[in-house]
Amino acid sequence: MRARLTGSAALAAAVLLAAGACGVAGAESSITAKDELVVGVNPDQPGVGLKARNGDYVGFDPDIARAVAKRLGGPAKKLRFKAVTSETRERMLKDGDVDMVVASYSITPDRKADVTFAGPYYVAHQDILVRATDAASVPDVRGLEGKSLCEVPGSVSFPRVKKERGVPVRPVRAAKGYGECFDLLAQKKVFAVSTDDLILAGQAARVAKGEAPGPELKIVNAPFSEEPYGIGVRKGDIDGCEKINKAITELYQQTAAGRDSEAVTLLKRWFGPAHLNTTSTVPQFEGCD
Template identity: 40%
Template sequence: MKVPKAGAVAAVIALAATATGCGGDPPKEPLSVGIKFDQPGIGMRETDGTFTGFDVDVARYIGKELGYKPNEIVFKQVYSSDRELLLQYNEVDLVAASYSINDKRREKVDFAGPYFLAHQDLLVRAGDGSITKGEDLNSKRLCSVTGSTSADNVRQKLAPKASTLELPSYSECLVALEGNIVDAMTTDNSILAGYAARKGNEGKFKLVGLNLSNESYGIGVKKGAADLQRKINTALAKMVSGGAWEVAVKKNFGTANYKYEPAPQVTTGS
């Protein structure tokens, strides 16, 4: 029998070590999550670089259930207008960004959830009593965010004569509201409550208290990602049943005296 040369044996051993990662698994790709960076209480990048908010807590819980450690979860900024594109082009694995489920969006992406129910409302300056219902906006200036459905809801259903200003972010809308450039800003009450309760904003703004629409938040995933969708639904159901959902809600909205809805039944894509 011919005995292999020592060099050949060494090469085989080296090749085997490379293939097995020297006895360990190959490095795991991080879980990339799209969130908002400018929504206090929902998704916020703080000045020290950390992330806070209900969507952040939900995303971290999902990541844990999917087998990711905290340092294996990467948050990327998304805007209302580009959430579908980032999923379609694999820039993120999932989106947790106050992402309301609707049929138009379902044409482009799939959703897990829902995991939260919000209602569209109006935020006005604290001393302004001229806006008490949606129809009052017919003679007012309204701010919303580009790509959001909120301004369309107001124009189509309540105040077709409202003057509307669309800006890239909610923070910019808030600046416009404080500076009297607009009379109200509109989006989900959860987001508005976060801004009203933000340190430095106390006493400056108030929610009108209208339920102009029902907004069921879902976790966006790429179209056809059925396995990931199913796993996220399982994680969301566990988060609710185990009490972590309630803890996250109170942690992020408690100081705003926000009357949140009970956790919705996780049904989408399950």
Template identity: 40%
Template structure:
């Protein structure tokens, strides 16, 4: 009798175990991002035209979106298996540490401080802090020309403050709520320049309503090495690096640059070599 009771309990445990396995541990999502799962979760920006943006019809577009989609495909996922997650700048490390996403491609500059918390594949783009000016403005050709100019900053941005503090201390720094407001101010001549990464500026300038109105000054005020963030210790880093190398070699990287930044005449740097961080 005792043997029968143990057998029945063991059978029940086995059934429960098989049921849990069939359910995929709860939500059926991949927990490693290595292919074969139902979904891969990728963090991107939702509000940066040309980089990562959620469009009016609910789709996603931009250079980071193209890069992330290519990488996901190389990892074994189709486009409809991608679950996009909004990765705001302040939330990126936390999202990776908690496992909310498998990787993040969101104008994510590789820095020593961030590298202590997460791992980075790449870099896949070398951007620079620059300024966007009106297309007919020839008065800003070097950093010091920003002195006595009205420089637009987005609330919470460090880019404009960097110019104010170290590059052009006499610049008149004005804070706006968002990049769109800065662009309106630039178009209406309320401000003379908008500063952030040149890739982000090119994305805005490439929008249909702004084409031909603005240009990048090409000042290269800093080096921003965009990487793909993964959880510290994740084996995805090497797999993503392999995918990025293939994207460059087969020409897909150049096509993505042209598609997203071309209308702004963005003079991008060549595709960086994996692991080559430009200080």
């Protein structure tokens, strides 16, 4: 005999079905269906993502976000930027405070449990930034032994040096992100900063151009990890992810006149003065899962 659902039982079943769908982006919540995209970017990483004095967000990541949005099609062309940090990125995506995160956001297995990642749009490498006068004493990551290294809450960079590489460094905590780390480096309150090379190159370029005070800075050029920068969207937004991947591919396509691709042009614009060797080919995508 087939059981019949009472009114209350039917309501309970509906609630359970809704709960099961919770956390998965439906068609109506995909970035492709939005009139305006709120994009999470870093406010304190020169060259990568920086909030200027006039309130605008400038750098490689905001420019990538603008270029991707133009290629998404439909109404998703209006952008509004909002500051995120290493600690707040996942939560702001989950809570709907931002629709997309382009913020030197390395794709990791742990993060993929909560976020759908498009890309990567660039593969950075963790390196070390020191004052130029100290560069000779740090040939590689082992040269940081016993020295003070800036630590940013929520970032994987410091644990990678101390725990994964087993280098006994002395932490100096910077609560407000890498911008504060660079201030500490200039003030000789920390010996080194170690994180993604684009972040380091952005600050080195800024000092080289006279846009930031402080002593000359040098990247050690001894990379010891790969940091695939992804564009984070709400978990389950496969359609949005696939369209972003198509846009990223187009960013790396060379122009008909043989000029640099748009991605390479942006890399040179923001990191050229730091003399960082950058990649000019589209990275291998990791899949929208």
